[in-house]
Amino acid sequence: MKRIYFDHSATTPVDREVAELMLEYMTDKYGNPSSVHAFGRETRKALEEAREKVAALINAAPNEIFFTSGGTEGDNLALKGVAYANRKKGNHIITTAIEHHAILHTCEYLEKQGFSVTYLPVDENAMIRMEDLKNAITDQTILISVMFANNEVGTIQPIKEIGQLAKEKGIYFHTDAVQAAGNYPIDVKELNIDLLTMSGHKFHASKGIGALYIRRGVRVEEIQHGGGHERNLRAGTENVPGIVGLGKAAEIAKRDMEEKVTYIQGLRDKIITTITEKVPHIKLNGHPESRMPGNVNFSFLYIEGESLLLNLDMKGIAASSGSACTSGSLDPSHVLLAMGLPHEVAHGSLRVTLGRGNTEEEVDYFLGIVPEIVEKLRSMSPLYGS
Amino acid sequence: MKRIYFDHSATTPVDREVAELMLEYMTDKYGNPSSVHAFGRETRKALEEAREKVAALINAAPNEIFFTSGGTEGDNLALKGVAYANRKKGNHIITTAIEHHAILHTCEYLEKQGFSVTYLPVDENAMIRMEDLKNAITDQTILISVMFANNEVGTIQPIKEIGQLAKEKGIYFHTDAVQAAGNYPIDVKELNIDLLTMSGHKFHASKGIGALYIRRGVRVEEIQHGGGHERNLRAGTENVPGIVGLGKAAEIAKRDMEEKVTYIQGLRDKIITTITEKVPHIKLNGHPESRMPGNVNFSFLYIEGESLLLNLDMKGIAASSGSACTSGSLDPSHVLLAMGLPHEVAHGSLRVTLGRGNTEEEVDYFLGIVPEIVEKLRSMSPLYGS
Amino acid sequence: MYNEKVMDHFSNPRNVGEIKDANGIGEVGNSKCGDIMRIYLQVEDDIIKDVKFKTFGCGAAIATSSMVTEMVKGKRLDEALEISNQAVAEALGGLPPAKMHCSNLAADALHEAIKDYIAKKGK
Ligand SMILES: Cc1ncc(COP(=O)(O)O)c(C=O)c1O
Ligand SMILES: Cc1ncc(COP(=O)(O)O)c(C=O)c1O
Ligand code: FES
Ligand code: FES
Numbered sequence: 055m056k057r058i059y060f061d062h063s064a065t066t067p068v069d070r071e072v073a074e075l076m077l078e079y080m081t082d083k084y085g086n087p088s089s090v091h092a093f094g095r096e097t098r099k100a101l102e103e104a105r106e107k108v109a110a111l112i113n114a115a116p117n118e119i120f121f122t123s124g125g126t127e128g129d130n131l132a133l134k135g136v137a138y139a140n141r142k143k144g145n146h147i148i149t150t151a152i153e154h155h156a157i158l159h160t161c162e163y164l165e166k167q168g169f170s171v172t173y174l175p176v177d178e179n180a181m182i183r184m185e186d187l188k189n190a191i192t193d194q195t196i197l198i199s200v201m202f203a204n205n206e207v208g209t210i211q212p213i214k215e216i217g218q219l220a221k222e223k224g225i226y227f228h229t230d231a232v233q234a235a236g237n238y239p240i241d242v243k244e245l246n247i248d249l250l251t252m253s254g255h256k257f258h259a260s261k262g263i264g265a266l267y268i269r270r271g272v273r274v275e276e277i278q279h280g281g282g283h284e285r286n287l288r289a290g291t292e293n294v295p296g297i298v299g300l301g302k303a304a305e306i307a308k309r310d311m312e313e314k315v316t317y318i319q320g321l322r323d324k325i326i327t328t329i330t331e332k333v334p335h336i337k338l339n340g341h342p343e344s345r346m347p348g349n350v351n352f353s354f355l356y357i358e359g360e361s362l363l364l365n366l367d368m369k370g371i372a373a374s375s376g377s378a379c380t381s382g383s384l385d386p387s388h389v390l391l392a393m394g395l396p397h398e399v400a401h402g403s404l405r406v407t408l409g410r411g412n413t414e415e416e417v418d419y420f421l422g423i424v425p426e427i428v429e430k431l432r433s434m435s436p437l438y439g440s
Numbered sequence: 441m442k443r444i445y446f447d448h449s450a451t452t453p454v455d456r457e458v459a460e461l462m463l464e465y466m467t468d469k470y471g472n473p474s475s476v477h478a479f480g481r482e483t484r485k486a487l488e489e490a491r492e493k494v495a496a497l498i499n500a501a502p503n504e505i506f507f508t509s510g511g512t513e514g515d516n517l518a519l520k521g522v523a524y525a526n527r528k529k530g531n532h533i534i535t536t537a538i539e540h541h542a543i544l545h546t547c548e549y550l551e552k553q554g555f556s557v558t559y560l561p562v563d564e565n566a567m568i569r570m571e572d573l574k575n576a577i578t579d580q581t582i583l584i585s586v587m588f589a590n591n592e593v594g595t596i597q598p599i600k601e602i603g604q605l606a607k608e609k610g611i612y613f614h615t616d617a618v619q620a621a622g623n624y625p626i627d628v629k630e631l632n633i634d635l636l637t638m639s640g641h642k643f644h645a646s647k648g649i650g651a652l653y654i655r656r657g658v659r660v661e662e663i664q665h666g667g668g669h670e671r672n673l674r675a676g677t678e679n680v681p682g683i684v685g686l687g688k689a690a691e692i693a694k695r696d697m698e699e700k701v702t703y704i705q706g707l708r709d710k711i712i713t714t715i716t717e718k719v720p721h722i723k724l725n726g727h728p729e730s731r732m733p734g735n736v737n738f739s740f741l742y743i744e745g746e747s748l749l750l751n752l753d754m755k756g757i758a759a760s761s762g763s764a765c766t767s768g769s770l771d772p773s774h775v776l777l778a779m780g781l782p783h784e785v786a787h788g789s790l791r792v793t794l795g796r797g798n799t800e801e802e803v804d805y806f807l808g809i810v811p812e813i814v815e816k817l818r819s820m821s822p823l824y825g826s
Numbered sequence: 827m828y829n830e831k832v833m834d835h836f837s838n839p840r841n842v843g844e845i846k847d848a849n850g851i852g853e854v855g856n857s858k859c860g861d862i863m864r865i866y867l868q869v870e871d872d873i874i875k876d877v878k879f880k881t882f883g884c885g886a887a888i889a890t891s892s893m894v895t896e897m898v899k900g901k902r903l904d905e906a907l908e909i910s911n912q913a914v915a916e917a918l919g920g921l922p923p924a925k926m927h928c929s930n931l932a933a934d935a936l937h938e939a940i941k942d943y944i945a946k947k948g949k
Contacts, residue, residue: 057478064475065677068466077463080454080646089450090749091758092443123509123648126666126676156666156675163665255677260466262509262648262679277663279549280512280542289542290512291451291641293648358861360884361836363476364828368837372477378860379884379929380476386860398882401860434842434888436853436864436880476827 055370058416062256062348063205063233063407064374069258072302076260076295087292088281097294104301108265111304112231112250113241120266120284121297125232125253127278128266129156131288132228132249135274136197137164140226144194150174150182150211151392153201157230158388161199170194179341180209180393187216195225202231202250203238206376206389206405207340208349210234217246226272232256232264233346236307238315248272254296259303263296314410319347321408321417326350328421333428339390339403348408351376353390353399356438357431362404365427371420376403398437441756444802448642448734449591449619449793450760455644458688462646462681473678474667483680490687494651497690498617498636499627506652506670507683511618511639513664514652515542517674518614518635521660522583523550526612530580536560536568536597537778539587543616544774547585556580565727566595566779573602581611588617588636589624592762592775592791593726594735596620603632612658618642618650619732622693624701634658640682645689649682700796705733707794707803712736714807719814725762725776725789734794737762739776739785742824743817748790751813757806762789784823831919832889839888841895843878849946852938854931861887863935865895869943872903879935886925890914890932903940909933 059067068076079100085093087101105116122128137147149161151173161171172190174182182200191198198220203210213229220227228249234240235250236257242250248269255261268274268287280289307314326338335355354362359377366373374380376387378401385391390400406420432438445453454462465486471479473487491502508514523533535547537559547557558576560568568586577584584606589596599615606613614635620626621636622643628636634655641647654660654673666675693700712724721741740748745763752759762773765787771777776786792806818824828836850867861883868876877899879891894914898906911933915921921930 059479061472061475061477061479064480065470065472067468067470068681070467073463073466076466077459080459080462081456082453084451084453085758086447086451089447089758089760090746091447091753091760092756093445093447093758094450123513123679124676127509127664129666130664154666155668159665159675253677260679260681261677262682278513278516279545280515280540282541289545290510291639291647293509293646295454295646296648356882358883358887360476361888364833364836364885367477368833370478372471372475372479374475374477377884379887379925397860434839434880435882436862437882481827 058371058420060371060373060406060408060412060420062409063405065255065261066258066409067411068260068299069303069306071306072259072299075302076299079295079298087294088283100298101292101294104297107301108304111236111240111308112267113243114267115270118267118270120268120287121292121300122264122266122288123262123293124255124264125230125251126156128251128253128264129154129230130160131266131274131277132251133157133160133164133197133199134277136226136228136249136272137169139273139275140196144196145169146172146192146194147197147199148172148174148187148190148195149199150176150201152176152180152204152389153199154205154230154232157199157201176392178394180204180207180389181341181344182211184212184215184219187219191223191225195223197226197228199228199230202229202234202240203346204340204389205233206387207351207393208346209341210238210344210346213245213247220248221246236304237348238346239311242267242269254300254303257303257307259300260296263293263300265300310410315347318408318410321412321414322348322350324417325406325421329424332421332425337399339393339395350406350408351403353395353403354428355399355402356435357402357428359401359403361431362402362427365431369423374405374407376405377401444757444806446757446759446792446794446798446806448795449791451641451647452644452795453797454646454685455689455692457692458645458685461688462685465681465684473680474669486684487678487680490683493687494690497622497626497694498653499629500653501656504653504656506654506673507678507686508650508652508674509648509679510641510650511616511637512542514637514639514650515540515616516546517652517660517663518637519543519546519550519583519585520663522612522614522635522658523555525659525661526582530582531555532558532578532580533583533585534558534560534573534576534581535585536562536587538562538566538590538775539585540591540616540618543585543587562778564780566590566593566775567727567730568597570598570601570605573605577609577611581609583612583614585614585616588615588620588626589732590726590775591619592773593737593779594732595727596624596730596732599631599633606634607632622690623734624732625697628653628655640686640689643689643693645686646682649679649686651686696796701733704794704796707798707800708734708736710803711792711807715810718807718811723785725779725781736792736794737789739781739789740814741785741788742821743788743814745787745789747817748788748813751817755809760791760793762791763787827922828885828889829919832885832921835889835892835918836885839892841878841892841899842880844880845876845878850939850943852935852940852942854935854938856929856931861929861931863887863891863931865891865935865939867939867943869903874898874901874903874906884925884929886921887929887931889918890930891935893918894932894936898936907937907940909936
């Protein structure tokens, strides 16, 4: 059976070119960048070239890029690092109710350490309101952390306005750009971003590698202790193959950005339009315009997300859902609930996230079978037609 | 010029078979193990199989293995995780003066958090004395962390006795086995080890992946917050290619252990014997018997380590030194100083660490040129012959 | 995640639908998780002549619903009352641990339907 991958927000395939470069830095150019000999100098050079490429992707300077083991570590380092280093200035952090768990659980941990955290609510499109943000700021506020784009419903936040406000107030602004980096144009200078988290496996580099951008001058305390790697901010032998791969993926992402965004958005809009036409009793989740190019998220009323996923899976299609039943937890997606969706509607959500490898043909196949599957599940549902 | 790699304690080349398997899990089998669809189930399965192989390497159970981003993270998680989770039982930790910075700097951090740390001294062979350890234990002691084998001088500590003592006293025993795991036989059951850190890039898996063994029942608090990965102990999308590679490397290491140790030790002993015979004014650093199979560490009196390294490098040989000059810090190796070496002797040290890829021919080439280089450098030294 | 038998019942659920003139109907829901199961019975002489279900829920919820209908068709009521949620899960060859509490409710729905039948008959 043909397999169709529609789950690019969960993870992406590594680019062939990236993977082959990584292989070279595993079997041939394997020196430790801390070593003074030829093997070490060779990888040190590659490391710094990768740093330049990652910096270029978001218009940062190379020395503002710090490599991490992924998005989760980046988020932990940004929040804890800023909180600990700036404790004397204040103990208040502002974030949103719809962040990824890497942010939310880190904030909960910081609350136990004596910090106070405001979780901004969102509107029905998963957007924060600038008014709420302004009202939340106190003289104790040291950090605002608002995600660039939401991983479930794709809503892109008003990053530029937030950056502007944070700058005026002299508060650091961190954004979890794990979904956006490499998939959407970002200019940290123009957007006034102080810290930005990215993760390689969301844009065709490998799992287990990421980067944190820290604007020059921002005070951050290290959270992983050891050798003085990454200018004393992140100890541990550098993951050279991962880093070199991240550099290459960043280079490709920057080069192809415009074309990729247009192409993926075309597929996305075809899915949204067709489903809206063909399937009754549905709701598009997320913002209609300010939305990631590859994100489709629908609630299909009267049916449950996991059953929908399993049926798609049996037809070779890999997608995802905000249903609690897929995660083993009891509550459905905190994002859908924060947007005000009732439990049973949140349960019936389906997320399709597209990548540059997807084709029109795949989209058509999907659009052909979804109405049938939805119909079949509804016919079993005690909520439907009664 | 032929390049000879004699720096396996710094890092090792990734096994071809391991690298190719990783490539497969990057470009083809790239699902996120948390996904419920076919792509996700496939990698979930591979992840759990890798866990079994890593467990088998040290005779642990699969559910006692937690994947990390490397040795440094493993050491941080072991020390902070045990310290935070067992704060109520006591605030005292015992370690040694010759640990890697991943342990030492984490301990210094914990001291700032209100823990008290004893750094055991070592004898001239870099061995701790069991007597010192016994005397250091108080009713506040919650953790003993003693490295399995030292990364600079190769000394293997009396792990079994330490494990026995810790067990009798009801104190957790962690060992930083980053150098030993995969390169020396380890049985955590027989040795009574409660926690053990390993790092992939020291035994032919990739940089950026490692594992922490935690005996069932040991209380550890997570230090990286986010999604509930690794049974809530280590958040972050699993580095599937790294993990699958680590599993394969562990399998190979276990299979070839005996043969590999014998072979490498043969090369090592040839180097030690020949240098001792041919070069005057030298000192073998580390224990004469209880020593890693691949470790050679000599001090060449009257000369300086960096100059020695550079000369070797010009001849295509990659080795390392405990000299401060190679690291950019001012003090020479804290390990050599802790062993009682005077500064100038510590400065003249050379570390050669062998791997299974090294040949007798490479060793002979090295042995042919070392005496010349040493002689040349000594002839320039104001300390020599005066 | 699910074994073959569960997937079989999920993809080809037995006895889906409603019984127009059912003389016993039972419904249970797990309000937290959101799943709902409804069982329709046609009972004659204390024998379950026909049984159908409708379920809103995950793969496990649908598979257990399907399984329980197979298990009780043709059975006497006292026999049917002895079937536990555990027995349904076992008949399916087991369920993932996370699903045991949340969606393994089919026997409960059946028992509710039987109680409904008995209550109606008593009137
Ligand atoms: C918005 C967001 N933040 C953080 C993360 C965590 O990143 P990683 O999986 O690389 O640890 C993810 C993805 O899992 C994400 O979508
Ligand atoms: C003994 C020891 N512990 C810890 C580490 C750190 O491991 P990693 O480089 O994988 O972070 C190393 C190597 O660098 C080591 O030799
Ligand atoms: S002799 Fe120059 S740095 Fe040490
Ligand atoms: S319906 Fe939610 S776990 Fe089954």
